[in-house]
Amino acid sequence: MKIKLTAFAVALPLALTTLTGCDMTENESDDVTSAGTSTSSDAADAVEGISSGIYDLIGVKGKASDSRSGVEECEGKDRDTYFKIFHPWSFYPASASDLDDAMRNLRERLPEHGWKIVQYGPDTSKNRNIVLIADNDERKAGVHIAQMAKNDPPKLSVDVVSGCYKVPDGQKVEHF
Template identity: 55%
Template sequence: MTDNKSDGVPFAGTSSTRDAKSAMKRVSSDLYEMIGVKGKASDNFPGVTKCPDKDAKTHFRIYHPWSFTPAAASDIDEALERLKRAMPEHGWKIVEYGPDTSKDKNINLSADHDKKKVSVIAVKMDKDDPPQLSLDLISGCYEVPDGEEADPY
């Protein structure tokens, strides 16, 4: 993500934690739609974490780990390929793509959405039973509106 501050985390704007969580859910839903194959997403909810070198009462980040399991195990490659193809059309910049250093050589896709100040790492875990995509989203650093405090939950 661009607009980096000295701590390496971009400023995402001013928001309540509740509104920022809702925005992250929408980003995750958009990614789910881009996957475009039948399957099921896990029921994980977005959470709140600290911004580096910022007051936790006034600044926060949103993270949202979730997974996608295709209805047919054979669709795992298609799920990642569809996501990879669709992301640039929806404002995402793919910054890394390829196998990781694990023994399974899982394919990792890292992407940033500069406008939404969100990054995602999608990992194709095709050796799992059942195969799945693991998606980890993280926002830039938000500041709460004047007079409010960040809700750590």
């Protein structure tokens, strides 16, 4: 997988801050929803499964970048007990002209699969990338998708992030 470090460095904190603070709030804190109890590995598999479901909703031919998920701390919580999972990836349509169709499909199909779109429209960057931010309360996850039409090659930048998990009693968070 090839991710430009600057784009990743900008997109990930935005995604982590924005996605987990929307309508998913439950008992754990005022900012991040509880995603339940899990090991880091099992939670990572679940988040990658969510990413796979989003990929299926794109509905145009193309290729996804090869990426793995990672572990992030839950702000204000013990880093050995609580964690979030993030999974950044990109989608490159077979044809640049399919990029608009891919984003339109996501905007239409995500709500049909339990996602609530909380933001849609151009960002404040020079390129005015179209951004879609959605939360899935049932899956305890959020997604930040940016349509980067002016990139070479054009792509969708996708960041999926979980709510805050707690490891099972007697275990510690595996950081990767």
